[in-house]
Amino acid sequence: FRLFNTIGETLPSMALARQAVALAKGKSQEAVQAAASIAAERLLEMIQPLAAALFDEHRAAGRPVVMATTTPHDMVKPLADLLGLDDVIATKYRVNEDGTYHGTLDGPFVWSAGKLAAVRAWADAHGIDLAASYAYSDSVYDTPLLAAVGFPFVVNPDPRMAMMAAARRWPTIDLSEGGGSGMTRIPVVNLEIQRLALSFTHPLFFPYAKFDIDGVENIPATGPAIIVGNHRSYFDPMAMAVTIARTDRTVRFLGKKEVFDAPIVGQIAAAMGGIRVDRGTGSDEPLKAAAEALERGDMVAVMPQGTIPRGKAFFDPKLKGRWGAARLAAMTGAPVIPIGLWGTEKVWPRSARLPNVLNIVDPPTVTIRVGAAVPLKHQSPDADTKRIMKALMDLLPPESRVKHEPTEEELAAALPRGYKGDVDAEPRRRPGTD
Incomplete structure (x- = not known):
């Protein structure tokens, strides 16, 4: 009962x-x-x-x-x-x-x-x-x-x-x-709705993935914080949510506009306080909305890479990021907390429309490491972005820092379904400076 x-x-x-x-x-x-x-x-x-x-x-x-x-x-x-x-x-x-x-x-x-x-x-x-x-x-x-x-x-x-x-x-x-x-x-932006959603992010709700989480104590118990993570899979936000759910905090994710345009899911994302990002417009509105949230003491989550790297770019040991998180930190003074994610692509590859929810006999392990606040100088967004990406790389396992030539199967898994672009051009496609 x-x-x-x-x-x-x-x-x-x-x-x-x-x-x-x-x-x-x-x-x-x-x-x-x-x-x-x-x-x-x-x-x-x-x-x-x-x-x-x-x-x-x-x-x-x-x-x-x-x-x-x-x-x-x-x-x-x-x-x-x-x-x-x-x-x-x-x-x-x-x-x-x-x-x-x-x-x-x-x-x-x-x-x-x-x-x-x-x-x-x-x-x-x-x-x-x-x-x-x-x-x-x-x-x-x-x-x-x-x-x-x-x-x-x-x-x-x-x-x-x-x-x-x-x-x-x-x-x-x-x-x-x-x-x-x-x-x-x-x-509208209801903290109880956010807490409710986070209550359903317990690892038991994801039998198709195992979670190895460490460093949660680095997430501030109170006050503003910018949570940044590397981007390997559509499952990354859920992995971050599982991690944040171990605290008593809520978080507002910056998400691409396609999420907010989706029926029902987009309305729920907005109701939970998600911040819409229309990539490619150069608009500062998402940063302003995120800054306002931070000024109220909220946490905001950002993926500095802007998107999941495609093709060979996915296997590049050096992570490259956009300036958004660094600019937001300079605007607000909020600490930047890095979360290194590894293995999420095994749960939900870039090439798949849905995660492999049937893999419950031998689910892949998702390794999540939360680091200490990244020391930034707030003088150059480019330099601070490099510091943020370096902090994320340091949280990943040693194998992430070894240059790897992907097999055809691995390369296909790192591309969107139905991809028709130029694989060799992907390393140059992102990130930009916005």
Whole structure:
């Protein structure tokens, strides 16, 4: 129950709920209703304190208040009656003539898309316009329902629904005693959303990778910091997040605009405080946004290389970086903390669209080393960038400093899928000075 309360509904738990109708076969409907009436008294005491005022507000506006729930109708109807609700849309069990349950459903399983279908059927039967209606939920599986009404609200959400609320820009209400006035808030750069996301970056969530992490104590416990890492894989930000999650800090990543343009993922990235970088424009806006975050005491993460080196450039022992991190450090005085990453390309090669999540028998090891703050002079962005890249190189294993002639297979893995460019020109392609 503690796991359910923390994570919320899951597909396995709802699959079990779907099978409950078979377990009810032969049970007395009257006995279930009687037990539900007793339980309703206890459940009434557990209703969120500010819910009553919300019900009253809708009643005063002439709106019917209806409960839509996956819970079987016979179990939840007594609670709905005690709350004075106008109707209940719930999963119904078929009943035999003798008053026992048949073991099958009498109608749809009212969950997720099925709940939306049941609500739509009820609304059509009662002449209710969903576009003018309100819906409240704490579960991510009610996303179809909330997306169908004109006024969706998220209430004391489970972790995934909190992320969805941020992505969809749905207002969130806290109806608990500590919820203040119950006023809605729309998350923009929400530290709680960031902490929530980081809570899902425990190594156990990545069975297809092993993590060897050291030096986390070098990440400042408080105050601004610029976290820099070398770039070998699309998995690098996740490896950095796994590392930062070992502290009590949150971090704002600078990310290329393509991430922010992606449906849902981009909205979540923005909600978590990600800073969009439109590469090639020369705009200072991302640096200004990052500087503002640092002035507030936040941490900002930057990949100075700007992109994953392609082809032969990937195997160059000497790392080359852009000036952004150095300029940001000069602007703010924030310390630059280097994180050396090695092995992430084995988890998610440049040539692959997705990480190899099936490799759980012998997953590759990702080595992560956090170094002390890089001593900078703040006089030349080029010189300071070289100091930053040198600090990153020093954190990598000895094999990284040996010049390596890649095999054809290794070279192909270091190129984007469908690459049609000039491999020999890649070492000259990046970095620039912006």
